[in-house]
Amino acid sequence: MSGKNKITEGWNETSLIKVKKSSEEYPEMPFPDDALETENWYEVSETFQDMKLKYGKNMSDFIRGTELDEGETIEDIEIEKE
Numbered sequence: 001m002s003g004k005n006k007i008t009e010g011w012n013e014t015s016l017i018k019v020k021k022s023s024e025e026y027p028e029m030p031f032p033d034d035a036l037e038t039e040n041w042y043e044v045s046e047t048f049q050d051m052k053l054k055y056g057k058n059m060s061d062f063i064r065g066t067e068l069d070e071g072e073t074i075e076d077i078e079i080e081k082e
Contacts, residue, residue, distance in 0.1 A: 018063045025074045029055060056080040 016036060023031040029051060035043035048060045058077050062068070068076065 015063055015065075021074055022059060022063060022077075026059070026079065029059065029079070054080075 019031055019033070019036060023029065023033065030047060032040075032044045032047035035041075035047065048063075052060050056079055059079050062074075062077055068074075
């Protein structure tokens with residue numbers, strides 16, 4: 001599957017690096033590693049929608065494009081932990 005559409009738009013190498021770093025910091029969050037590896041963008045999208053409902057939108061926003069402020073780290077991203 002290749003090409004950009006509404007689901008794949010915004011995914012780039014930087015996003016993938018952010019997913020890897022974020023999943024190491026927050027192993028309890030269900031990052032879609034397998035779906036990303038196989039470019040199953042629908043599963044990726046569904047997983048991030050579920051994450052927004054369960055943990056809030058800050059992590060998804062960070063991965064999809066929001067940059068951290070100067071001096072902030074991934075640990076500073078506010079997530080709603082259950």
